[in-house]
Amino acid sequence: MKKVIYIFSDGELKRQDNTLKFHCEETNRFLPVEDISDIFVFGEVSFNKKLLELLSQKEILLHYFNYHGYYMGTFYPREHLNSGYMILKQAEFYQDKLKRLELAKAIITGALKNIRQVLKYYDNRGKELKSFLERIEEYEAQIDSCREITELMAVEGNARECYYQAFDIIIDNKDFVFEQRSRRPPKNHLNSLLSFGNSIIYTMVLSEIYKTHLDPRIGFLHSTNFRSFTLNLDIAEIFKPILVDRAIFTLLGKKMITKKDFEKNMEGIVLKDGAKRLFAEEIDGKLKTTIKHRELGREVSYRRLIRMELYKLEKHLMGEREYKPFVARW
């Protein structure tokens, strides 16, 4: 599979003949353009139209983040896969209240099941998480009776709050207590990690959507009206616990990231560059991990599982097979 390039340094990204070159103070780095699917830019990087033209031609997405690590936007080359049929189906399922609700329920169910998988893993390793597992299961049972998306979002919100409380038991480190979920700006270290990791996953899912016939602007759980991209937020719900949260537990458990890796400024608590890099690498490593897929009969990476999740959604929209979210086995 093609690679993801992360740029944390400052410099200039340019087209050189038919390939890419990243020029910064220390060195010149050539990036083989045929082998890249997307570029994440965290550093202060300048580029020009010639570069964007090459990226369009090679169908490479460029995601950029501001100084504080917040997702700012994506250079999304023109759609290269067009199927009028699929777009109409997607819109049809969005506009039909029942069809939309059904999909939103499936997504939340997947998210909560994966949350339980994460908790179960630590419960088996001696952390006392039984009561949390039970409570998440109760929330899961409430999903079915929801009649509105807003009701569903409330159940999900409550479940997530309960889940985040369990973080304190899993992490067990005074420097990284949960307190409450705070975004923009994150008010403590743990929240800052969560925001950073989640935004990487949102972006990664967006990249995978680009390679399907789905339109990223039409989500089912998150409403389409007030945002540009929403389908990526939906699908990310399913993968956040197993990719982002597990990466956080690993990094903190092994003390690879400590309190010293953060600084406080006007924008809240911000991760320093080195730690951002470590975190991105950890998530990238997870995305590259492969598991054996039974039906397909081959090894697939987590990244590819995200794509396959989108294929399942396409098949649901085509009326071929009901969408069942991916649930991790361990």
Add this chain to the structure above:
Amino acid sequence: MNDKDLHVTGTLIWYYYICHREVWLMARHIVPEQDNPNVDVGRFIHEQAYQREKKEISLGNIKLDIIKRGQDGLVIAEVKKTSRFEKSSRMQLAYYLMEVEKLGLNAKGELRFPEERRVETVELTDALRRELEAAVKDILRIAYLEQPPEPVKIKFCKNCAYAEFCWS
């Protein structure tokens, strides 16, 4: 879908002899994964092989890889990555010959496998004409099905760029 929406192309004939599900998906422009290495190699061969000869001529609904004047009349050639899909390749080329014939042109067919350094000739016979007419009808029937034909595991699934879509 309305009858005027769909034209049977050479690609659909090709897929018809491999997998009917592919016919349905292709007819709706649900194209296979573009980052599959086999799709990449196929595209590369298409772009690189026979650069000196005329390429990509559109005639009605069909697209010919190469059309040239041979020693005794027109020659239509189709370039393929591999000869593994024997039936599909022959039928696709025969379909082109039949379409060209409808325009009042007489041509001979050549299947070219640059990687294998091999050329095979194909001639349009009455038996092929009848078979193709039946295939066109059946392709239209498949394409207008409300839902795609169920996936069936066959030997071609192994390297198919739709595999992850079908088996996800």
